[in-house]
Amino acid sequence: MDSGSADAGETDEVASHGRRRAGGLSRRSFLVGSATGLGALGLAGCVTSDGMSLAEAAKVYGPVPDEKFPIPAIDVSKVDPKYYRRTVRYDSKEAPGTIIVDPGNYYVYRVEDDGNATRYGANVGRDGFRWSGEAYVGRKGEWATWTPPKEMIRRQPEAAKWARGMPGGLDNPLGARTLYLYQNGAYTLYTIYASLDAESIGTGITSGCVGLLTQDMMHLYSRTPVKTKVIVLPA
Numbered sequence: 549m550d551s552g553s554a555d556a557g558e559t560d561e562v563a564s565h566g567r568r569r570a571g572g573l574s575r576r577s578f579l580v581g582s583a584t585g586l587g588a589l590g591l592a593g594c595v596t597s598d599g600m601s602l603a604e605a606a607k608v609y610g611p612v613p614d615e616k617f618p619i620p621a622i623d624v625s626k627v628d629p630k631y632y633r634r635t636v637r638y639d640s641k642e643a644p645g646t647i648i649v650d651p652g653n654y655y656v657y658r659v660e661d662d663g664n665a666t667r668y669g670a671n672v673g674r675d676g677f678r679w680s681g682e683a684y685v686g687r688k689g690e691w692a693t694w695t696p697p698k699e700m701i702r703r704q705p706e707a708a709k710w711a712r713g714m715p716g717g718l719d720n721p722l723g724a725r726t727l728y729l730y731q732n733g734a735y736t737l738y739t740i741y742a743s744l745d746a747e748s749i750g751t752g753i754t755s756g757c758v759g760l761l762t763q764d765m766m767h768l769y770s771r772t773p774v775k776t777k778v779i780v781l782p783a
Contacts (some may be wrong), residue, residue: 605632609763615734617717619724621745622761623688626746629654633764638665647685647727647740647768647775650757651783652679653706654750656740656760658768672783673756680782681708685739685774686730691716717742724762725769729778740778741765752783 600608602624609622625634631654639657640647648657648665651672657665672678693713701708714720723742728735741757742765743749749761758780760768 551783567768571639598689599629599634600632602629605629608633609653609761612766615724619718622744623706623746623761627669627749630745633666633668633767635664637663637767638667639663640665642777642779645772646777647684647772647778649778649780651680651752651758651781653753656758656768658771665766668760668768669749671743671745671750671759672755673754673758674752676771677756678752678783679738680780681758683729683731683733683736683778683780685727685776685778686733686735687728687774688769688772689722689726689728691724692722692726694720694722710768723759723765723782725765727769727772727778731756740768742769 551596594667605624605627606621609624609627611621612619631756636657637656640646640648642659644659644661646659649655649672650657650658651670654672656668656670658668659665693715694710695713696704696707696710701711712778716722719739722739723744725742727740729738729740730736738757740760742762743759744762745759746761747761759765
C-alpha cells in the first residue's frame with residue numbers, strides 16, 4: 549500500500565458500474581486484506597419506523613451536482629426498499645456514534661441517542677473474505693487515490709496502469725468518501741466506501757470491505773470523526 553495516498557486494498561474485476569468504460573474499475577468488487585485477532589461481538593437491532601417511499605428515495609438518492617465530481621442519481625428501482633436509509637430502534641450498549649456492521653443482513657448502523665440507530669443498506673464481503681470484530685476509523689478520505697496492490701496486478705495486468713495510483717473520480721473503486729479501518733494503530737486494509745452500484749446493495753461481493761450507496765456514505769461520513777469505534781458482527 550502507498551501510505552502517502554488515500555488508497556486501499558484491491559478490486560478483483562475490471563469493468564464498469566452501470567456501464568462499461570475503457571479502463572474503468574468495477575465497484576462490484578473490492579478490497580483485499582486481513583485483520584487478525586478480532587473477536588466476534590453480538591448485538592441485535594429491530595425495525596420500528598416506516599421506510600421511505602420510492603418517490604422519497606428518489607429524492608434522498610438523487611444527484612449531487614456540487615461535488616468535485618458531480619454524482620449521478622441512484623436508480624432506486626434497483627435497490628430493495630428494505631435497504632433504504634431509515635431510523636430504527638436498536639438496542640445497544642455502545643455509545644452514540646458507534647458504527648456497527650451487520651454483514652449477515654447487509655446493514656450498517658450508526659448508533660444514535662435514545663435507543664435508535666440510523667440504518668443503511670450495504671454490500672459486504674463474499675464467502676471466504678468475511679471478518680468480524682472491533683476496529684476504529686483511523687483516517688478519512690474524500691475522492692481518494694486508489695493504488696492496486698502488486699498481487700492484483702499480477703492477476704490482472706490491465707490494472708498496472710494504476711500502479712502509481714488511480715486519481716479520485718466516479719470510476720475510482722473507493723468512491724466519493726472512504727472510512728479507513730484501523731486496529732492498534734495499523735491499517736487493516738478494510739474500508740467502508742461509497743458505491744454507485746445500486747444492484748450491489750444486499751449482496752456479498754467484496755473482499756471484506758463494506759460499501760454504502762454514495763449518498764448514504766456521504767451522510768455517514770459527515771457524522772463520523774476519526775477514532776470512531778467500528779464493530780463488525782459475524783455473518
